[in-house]
Amino acid sequence: MNISLDDLHLFVLTVQHGGISAAAKQHSLQRSKVSRRLQELEKTLGCQLLIRTTRQIELTENGRLLYQQVSQPLTEVTQAAKLLSNQQKSLQGVLRVAVPAALITSNMFSLLIDKYLGQFPDVLLEVLHCQESVDLKRENIDIQILPDGVKVQNEDYVQQTLLRFPSSLVASKEYLQSHQPITELSELVAHPLMVSRYNQASLPDTLTLRLCSDDLRLIQHMATTGKGIALLPSILLKDALKSGELTAILVNEKLPEIKLTLIYPSKQFLPEKTRALITLLRDTFKLT
Missing domain, CATH: 3.40.190.290 (D-Maltodextrin-Binding Protein; domain 2)
Incomplete structure (x- = not known):
């Protein structure tokens, strides 16, 4: 039996709002879609859940039993999803950045960190001294900066070249x-x-x-x-x-350059606090 969580959620919303029309209006859904999905849920479960009248709905015994069992877990799931969404959008919490010692000691990087902390006082910035590539997701690191020549562990990560340093x-x-x-x-x-x-x-x-x-x-x-x-x-x-x-x-001699690479796991799921630091890096180091 394949029960749609979306259909269960619509069922809970319908009960909570006292009717199909009210639930559809509250959540910007089409009434016909909500009604159709509830019918599909009843068909999947093989029993009637709602008694539909002109003005309102009533729960059958099976409907009351289902609502008692699923309403709280689904509400908690919804709240957890909202919490995660808000956390992604908020400019607070911990931001972990792994950088080589050569960058940590530079005035430019110190000024950049000072500027970021001044703009986002609710972010706890953890700067880690790291010379080699790490698995950012497994190590719970948001951003890494590496010098040219160090192999990146995961080639699927986003890699952007920073300004080359003569x-x-x-x-x-x-x-x-x-x-x-x-x-x-x-x-x-x-x-x-x-x-x-x-x-x-x-x-x-x-x-x-x-x-x-x-x-x-x-x-x-x-x-x-x-x-x-x-x-x-x-x-x-x-x-x-x-x-x-x-x-x-030997000022006219062509000497080696140091190239830095900015690495982060994904563009799609980028918290705002991480995006803000990447933007600051782009402005400071002229990302290409």
């Missing part, structure tokens, strides 16, 4: 003054290099790596204190270059 080679003035001028990339073989693992693979194997870290701020600090030459995203270096704390070298 890189610069930098060192302190003191370091450069104590060494011969560097005029071409091959001359870096005589210098200790400090890189992130995101751009390490793009460098020639002949170069000597002194430090490889996911923490870009650490790499910048080591360059500032004269420990060698650093390859860093240009966007992180604006203040240090402006103040003279660091100096760019």
Whole structure:
């Protein structure tokens, strides 16, 4: 026996509103459709549920028994559905975002988070330090940002490319003054290099790596204190270059870029708090 939950719901609504016309009007349905579905329900169950009169309806004994058994569970299901719908539409609750350490330490990301929290004070934002792709649905994570080259676990997830970040080679003035001028990339073989693992693979194997870290701020600090030459995203270096704390070298050399990818499970079932952060990311990082 295949009983339609929709038909059961219409039956409960008809009883609650005291008639087919009232139930249809209250829920913007056609009276003929409600009447037809109730007849189908009676046919499926093999018994009469309602005694129809001109002005109202009456329950048969079978109708009263069915209503007593199904009215509360169906009402609870409806309330649960409304609760979930409201939660999807609300700008509150927990939003979990997984990002690599390189992004966590950037001023741009900090300003973005500050702006989001200011706009949506009822959202609890959980920022997780994560270097590898995770199964967002299983880990209950709403958004992940990953650097280029990291394989995404689930190819069905939505993937959008963020603005590409060009890189610069930098060192302190003191370091450069104590060494011969560097005029071409091959001359870096005589210098200790400090890189992130995101751009390490793009460098020639002949170069000597002194430090490889996911923490870009650490790499910048080591360059500032004269420990060698650093390859860093240009966007992180604006203040240090402006103040003279660091100096760019080989500025005309084509250097590797860091590309970030925004990942989330689905466009169709996107809570408003998640959509709001994606929009902010789009505005900040110029999604393509």
